[in-house]
Amino acid sequence: MTTTMTRAPALPAPRGPVSAAVLAALRGDRADLPDPDGAAPYGEDLQLALYCCYELHYRGFAGVDATREWDPALLALRARLEDAFLGALRRDVPGGADVRAELDGLLVEHVDAAGVSHHLRRDGELWQLREYVALRSLYHLKEADPQSFVIPRLDGPAKAALVTVQHDEYGAGDPTRAHSRLFADMMAELGLSDSYGAYLDSAPAEMLAEVNFMSLCGLHRGLRAALVGQFATVELTSSPGSDRMVRAMRRLGCGPAAVRFYAEHVEADAVHEQLLRRGVIAPLLEAEADLAPGIVFGIRAAVLLAGRSEERMLDRWGRGESALCGPAGTGGP
Numbered sequence: 001m002t003t004t005m006t007r008a009p010a011l012p013a014p015r016g017p018v019s020a021a022v023l024a025a026l027r028g029d030r031a032d033l034p035d036p037d038g039a040a041p042y043g044e045d046l047q048l049a050l051y052c053c054y055e056l057h058y059r060g061f062a063g064v065d066a067t068r069e070w071d072p073a074l075l076a077l078r079a080r081l082e083d084a085f086l087g088a089l090r091r092d093v094p095g096g097a098d099v100r101a102e103l104d105g106l107l108v109e110h111v112d113a114a115g116v117s118h119h120l121r122r123d124g125e126l127w128q129l130r131e132y133v134a135l136r137s138l139y140h141l142k143e144a145d146p147q148s149f150v151i152p153r154l155d156g157p158a159k160a161a162l163v164t165v166q167h168d169e170y171g172a173g174d175p176t177r178a179h180s181r182l183f184a185d186m187m188a189e190l191g192l193s194d195s196y197g198a199y200l201d202s203a204p205a206e207m208l209a210e211v212n213f214m215s216l217c218g219l220h221r222g223l224r225a226a227l228v229g230q231f232a233t234v235e236l237t238s239s240p241g242s243d244r245m246v247r248a249m250r251r252l253g254c255g256p257a258a259v260r261f262y263a264e265h266v267e268a269d270a271v272h273e274q275l276l277r278r279g280v281i282a283p284l285l286e287a288e289a290d291l292a293p294g295i296v297f298g299i300r301a302a303v304l305l306a307g308r309s310e311e312r313m314l315d316r317w318g319r320g321e322s323a324l325c326g327p328a329g330t331g332g333p
Contacts, residue, residue, distance in 0.1 A: 019052065093304055099229075103277060121248040131323050135202070140180060150162070189254070225298065229296060232295070239270045281295065
């Protein structure tokens with residue numbers, strides 16, 4: 001077993017004045033941080049700056065002092081970046097409070113559904129599969145860590161059921177079966193780097209935003225319902241998508257270590273779906289009915305952000321181009 005996924009990653013390259021200032025601060029430059037008000041909420045500069053601020057609460061970065069995690073100036077800037085991002089999401093995501101209808105809707109797959117897993121299953125190429133895996137590594141090499149932030153923010157049956165899901169995500173006591181480890185094994189078999197954060201410079205704002213939304217909700221108690229909604233969205237939609245990925249990998253001749261990650265999710269997430277619906281969401285709403293709009297917001301925001309990310313990938317691939325940022329491709333034309 002390799003250990004590269006446990007190492008703190010190098011700092012990425014900046015993508016604008018805000019991320020450049022954040023990265024300078026992480027390197028120890030005590031210059032004043034900039035006003036982020038002009039940065040686009042979904043843009044490269046803001047999303048990278050926010051991702052770097054959040055990463056301090058996970059593995060951090062190589063050479064960056066651990067005390068930067070609670071640097072008052074960085075936290076103040078992070079709050080303004082969060083306000084911009086969350087404000088854009090609240091503007092773009094319609095409100096609602098019918099959690100049952102929202103969850104039921106996630107389980108409906110339309111006959112004309114399109115998406116990355118559909119494309120890869122039908123006629124995707126190996127280089128596209130490798131790019132998808134490289135980009136998804138930003139979350140899957142820390143899989144379930146953002147959702148673990150919500151554990152102390154729950155109580156009773158909801159907490160117990162969510163911990164049951166997390167126990168499975170972390171390998172049920174076997175580190176070789178932790179989902180992040182299975183993903184790293186898949187990356188290695190596909191000829192990709194399994195180092196934690198290796199593809200941060202290659203990830204566009206759309207992918208950063210997906211991961212940032214999880215961190216945003218996990219780190220704020222007031223957004224705990226949204227994180228439950230986001231987690232439910234992933235678990236309820238994962239099994240059919242994972243099955244398509246298994247079929248895509250077998251069609252493309254990928255080895256067993258590559259197939260194993262998604263094969264594991266076909267079965268595991270079908271169980272997690274029931275645990276989240278009946279074990280987490282039902283008792284949570286019974287205890288705090290006013291959390292319903294937050295859960296719906298989390299579901300709809302997660303769907304919006306995932307849709308933007310997949311649309312970008314499919315658009316680039318449709319033009320024969322890499323979906324990765326910058327020059328770092330993984331084998332495309």
